[in-house]
Amino acid sequence: MRRALLPAAALAGALALTGCGSGSDSGSAEAEVSVSSSYMPQPVSADMAAGFLTITNKGGVKDELTSVTSDVAGQVTMHSTVGGAMEEQNSFAVPAHGQLVFKSGGNHLMFEKLKHKPAQGQKVTLKLTFAKSGPVTVEMPVKSATYNPSTGH
Ligand code: CU
Secondary structure (H helix, E strand, O other): OHHHHHHHHHHHHHHHHHHHHHHHHHHHOOOOEEEEEEEEEOOOOOOEEEEEEEEEEOOOOOEEEEEEEEOOEEEEEEEEEEOOEEEEEOOEEEOOOEEEEEOOOOOEEEEEEEOOOOOOOOEEEEEEEEOOOEEEEEEEEEEOOOOOOOOOO
């Protein structure tokens, strides 16, 4: 009889663990993206501009940035920078409990076929589309051409 009790206790313990695990995860079983630190350096060229931002995923599931559009540009493309050379990407992963960072010298957005040249002090509206979270609208401020986010100038 004693021997029979051991497996039963072990099984009960396993069930309790499973229940506890799924319960504590329920709040983050979805991707939860937000955008911060967005800016566009005032472009030097009349037909092309760059944009930078940080995407944070507080959820427990990874998401994917699949497209970017803006009313000021005919097309917005997403680029990575690998070994100093930029490469166009069709999508970027946003890891669970992680960040996707677009910054000067690294990943960046390129606004092509500009309808007008954005000037410092203006805002550019863009729409980011995520595979799981859907569309997110961002008001991206236009900063000086030499703006550095770490100094704020
Ligand atoms: Cu580029």
